[in-house]
Amino acid sequence: MSKEKITMTEGLADIMPPEYQELVATATYGKEDRGWKDIGSSKELIEQHSLCAGCPESIAFRYILASLPNPEDTIFVGSTGCTSLVFPHVAVQNIHSLFGNQNAIASGLKRALARRYPDKVKDVVVLAGDGATVDIGLDMTMQSWFRQEKFTTICFDNELYANTGGQESGLMQKGFVAKMAPSGKNFDKVRLPEIAREAGCHYIAMLTVSKPGRVEKALKNAIMVAREIGPTYLQLYTPCILEIGKQSMEGLDEMKESEEIGGRFVMKEYISDQAQELIDTLAAEEKARKKAAKAAKTKKTVSA
Amino acid sequence: MNKTVDRPKDRIIRSQHVKLGTKNKMGQTYTDINTMFFEVEREPSFMTGSEVIRQAVKVASVGTSVAYPITPQSEAAALIGELYAEGYLEEYFRGESEFAVMGQCAGAAFGGHRVFTTTAGPGTLRAMENFPMWAGSRLPIQVCVTMRGVNSPLSIQPDTLEAHYLLETGMLMWHAETAQDLYDFILKGFIVAEQPDVHIPIATMCDGFFVTHTKDTVMLPPDDLCLPPYDPYKSPVPCMDMECPPVRMMRDPFVMKSNYISYSTHASWQQEIRAAIERSRKHTIHLLDGLIDVHNIDREIIMVASGTAVSQSREAIRLLEEEGIKVGLVKIKTIRPFPHEEIKEATKRAKHIFVPEFNLAGWLAREIKAIVPNNERVIAGPHVAGGMTMPSEVIVEEIKKYLGIEVASSDRRN
Numbered sequence: 001m002s003k004e005k006i007t008m009t010e011g012l013a014d015i016m017p018p019e020y021q022e023l024v025a026t027a028t029y030g031k032e033d034r035g036w037k038d039i040g041s042s043k044e045l046i047e048q049h050s051l052c053a054g055c056p057e058s059i060a061f062r063y064i065l066a067s068l069p070n071p072e073d074t075i076f077v078g079s080t081g082c083t084s085l086v087f088p089h090v091a092v093q094n095i096h097s098l099f100g101n102q103n104a105i106a107s108g109l110k111r112a113l114a115r116r117y118p119d120k121v122k123d124v125v126v127l128a129g130d131g132a133t134v135d136i137g138l139d140m141t142m143q144s145w146f147r148q149e150k151f152t153t154i155c156f157d158n159e160l161y162a163n164t165g166g167q168e169s170g171l172m173q174k175g176f177v178a179k180m181a182p183s184g185k186n187f188d189k190v191r192l193p194e195i196a197r198e199a200g201c202h203y204i205a206m207l208t209v210s211k212p213g214r215v216e217k218a219l220k221n222a223i224m225v226a227r228e229i230g231p232t233y234l235q236l237y238t239p240c241i242l243e244i245g246k247q248s249m250e251g252l253d254e255m256k257e258s259e260e261i262g263g264r265f266v267m268k269e270y271i272s273d274q275a276q277e278l279i280d281t282l283a284a285e286e287k288a289r290k291k292a293a294k295a296a297k298t299k300k301t302v303s304a
Numbered sequence: 305m306n307k308t309v310d311r312p313k314d315r316i317i318r319s320q321h322v323k324l325g326t327k328n329k330m331g332q333t334y335t336d337i338n339t340m341f342f343e344v345e346r347e348p349s350f351m352t353g354s355e356v357i358r359q360a361v362k363v364a365s366v367g368t369s370v371a372y373p374i375t376p377q378s379e380a381a382a383l384i385g386e387l388y389a390e391g392y393l394e395e396y397f398r399g400e401s402e403f404a405v406m407g408q409c410a411g412a413a414f415g416g417h418r419v420f421t422t423t424a425g426p427g428t429l430r431a432m433e434n435f436p437m438w439a440g441s442r443l444p445i446q447v448c449v450t451m452r453g454v455n456s457p458l459s460i461q462p463d464t465l466e467a468h469y470l471l472e473t474g475m476l477m478w479h480a481e482t483a484q485d486l487y488d489f490i491l492k493g494f495i496v497a498e499q500p501d502v503h504i505p506i507a508t509m510c511d512g513f514f515v516t517h518t519k520d521t522v523m524l525p526p527d528d529l530c531l532p533p534y535d536p537y538k539s540p541v542p543c544m545d546m547e548c549p550p551v552r553m554m555r556d557p558f559v560m561k562s563n564y565i566s567y568s569t570h571a572s573w574q575q576e577i578r579a580a581i582e583r584s585r586k587h588t589i590h591l592l593d594g595l596i597d598v599h600n601i602d603r604e605i606i607m608v609a610s611g612t613a614v615s616q617s618r619e620a621i622r623l624l625e626e627e628g629i630k631v632g633l634v635k636i637k638t639i640r641p642f643p644h645e646e647i648k649e650a651t652k653r654a655k656h657i658f659v660p661e662f663n664l665a666g667w668l669a670r671e672i673k674a675i676v677p678n679n680e681r682v683i684a685g686p687h688v689a690g691g692m693t694m695p696s697e698v699i700v701e702e703i704k705k706y707l708g709i710e711v712a713s714s715d716r717r718n
């Protein structure tokens with residue numbers, strides 16, 4: 001991990017805009033234990049965004065970008081929707097092509113990169129709305145899981161089509177009155193986590209983004225498992241405060257309420273045996289690394 | 305003044321380009337395109353159009369191909385799978401639909417691979433949303449379109465209507481007459497589409513069955529040579545492999561803005577794609593020896609056609625000649641870019657311009673009518689559709705009828 005890719009050559013440094021200078025100076029690229037705590041001090045983790053004020057998608061985006069284990073070799077694939085308004089601001093390459101075809105794009109991309117860089121890890125991450133993932137793109141979402149494509153799919157579940165003005169989506173709750181569901185949605189919220197498990201995903205987590213530590217852990221698990229084993233899926237509740245009539249400060253409360261016992265976003269994880277083994281090994285390695293680092297530090301202090 | 309630019313070795317994005325003369329893992333030698341296309345001695349082979357597609361892909365240094373069954377391209381797509389199994393391609397799989405396939409092709413192209421796929425008829429229409437996206441994303445993907453009917457009730461028969469739908473997608477479109485054309489177009493198509501000043505997708509089209517399922521003699525270079533691979537760092541837009549720094553593209557995405565800057569961004573991007581098509585002319589003229597071929601264009605009657613309608617026209621011209629009616633011929637090789645000037649020039653002396661087509665829409669006739677002066681000279685037809693063949697006699701009959709010459713067979717019908 002390093003900042004090498006974004007660092008300017010000396011000759012060009014003085015003509016680069018201060019914004020870019022700052023991006024390089026504060027980048028967390030190259031920092032081994034980067035995580036959600038870097039938000040606020042690092043420019044590449046979305047300094048600005050063009051979502052509605054207080055939209056939980058914006059904080060979800062930041063947690064995800066901050067938690068990527070390998071940002072300098074990570075490529076995002078997005079889709080049309082509110083998420084597509086954020087990608088122009090982030091310091092990882094990202095592809096927007098069409099609405100709903102994100103897992104098809106990611107399949108071709110991941111395979112080509114794996115062939116072109118056999119000795120390097122190139123993580124591919126799909127990030128799309130619930131309409132894109134579950135409705136118009138369900139076919140491609142699931143087929144990529146059947147084929148065991150090695151990338152992570154993240155769905156920002158706001159339970160409706162936000163970008164087009166709040167229409168019914170498959171992940172919407174039953175009974176919710178929305179545009180195009182004038183007398184209330186008449187079928188249940190699609191159970192995509194369960195479908196993902198049956199379709200061959202090795203790590204699945206459904207949670208809200210109220211607790212950054214949880215999001216960070218789930219994302220890291222999802223990416224490492226996708227890298228080594230096969231497809232993974234994260235479904236994050238990012239309520240559309242605009243369409244459910246909440247104020248900009250109320251997103252967090254909405255998420256917290258939905259994850260209370262009996263709520264529809266109580267955190268759940270499905271982990272295949274193979275994935276669990278990997279997660280355990282990685283956790284053990286991480287523990288050992290931290291222990292060694294601590295020991296080295298104490299030794300240094302003692303000798304000093 | 306700016307400081308001298310230092311370029312430490314490891315920061316330069318090195319081209320992945322291999323050296324000409326070296327061998328790939330299959331033992332094929334990367335060969336200069338001029339040598340490959342114009343100098344190497346070719347040997348005759350007798351094979352179907354599908355096999356010809358396979359032979360072209362074999363020497364094209366293709367990275368990824370994604371397949372989906374639809375007649376009449378299924379055989380070619382499966383043969384490419386065999387090439388993959390032998391080791392000639394790096395990636396190959398069956399997608400779940402043409403819409404998905406074209407997305408998967410886009411993903412591989414975004415990731416820096418040379419990409420080839422095939423489709424036909426309903427598959428082309430199912431995939432449609434992807435084509436302008438490919439062009440807008442500047443992906444030089446090649447799709448070989450083996451044209452067939454798109455009508456309902458279901459038809460699998462040859463019909464070139466689908467080309468009409470592709471005209472404004474922003475892709476280059478080359479229409480092969482024969483299996484030989486198809487072979488050459490596939491290889492040369494990659495080279496033109498991948499030029500940095502072009503860098504847009506290309507549809508290499510042929511008439512389904514007539515070309516794919518018939519055997520023909522084709523002259524092929526030895527298959528132990530191959531094209532130099534695609535170099536993604538010559539793309540006018542960054543390759544999505546995180547090997548160069550990501551850019552913050554814009555502060556506010558244009559999609560949400562209704563202002564002049566937004567309109568003009570989108571409009572100029574569309575113009576740029578069209579300009580890229582135009583810029584392909586110079587490369588294409590060199591490689592295809594012109595965008596059109598002409599024969600006896602000093603005559604009063606000229607037939608202008610593309611695809612297998614050209615072959616049928618040639619035979620019709622021979623029959624007419626026997627009766628003392630002299631007819632010239634223009635064969636159009638590229639539909640995009642459309643050879644405006646060439647066609648105008650070639651037909652300037654003609655009093656009657658016949659445009660035979662294998663579809664009912666008459667898209668080629670419309671294109672020609674739009675560019676030649678005195679366009680009442682353009683006669684859209686004869687047309688056949690739904691899989692009908694276009695016997696040369698039918699063309700002869702149409703021309704004679706139009707000219708007011710008595711036609712023996714129509715007498716019989718009376």
Ligand SMILES: Cc1ncc(C[n+]2csc(CCOP(=O)(O)OP(=O)(O)O)c2C)c(N)n1
Pocket residue numbers: 080081082083099128129130131132133156158160161162163164169
């Ligand atoms: C083929 C196609 N159909 C419809 C649309 C219109 N469209 C754009 S965004 C969108 C909704 C996105 O919903 P979701 O995926 O849930 O994302 P959100 O905006 O809620 O984050 C729709 C229907 C489109 N762009 N393309």
Ligand code: SF4
Pocket residue numbers: 050051052055056057082158162163239240241242243
């Ligand atoms: S419309 Fe909803 S999801 Fe979209 S930015 Fe606004 S609050 Fe967020």
Ligand SMILES: [Mg+2]
Pocket residue numbers: 129130131156157158159160161162169
């Ligand atoms: Mg949504």
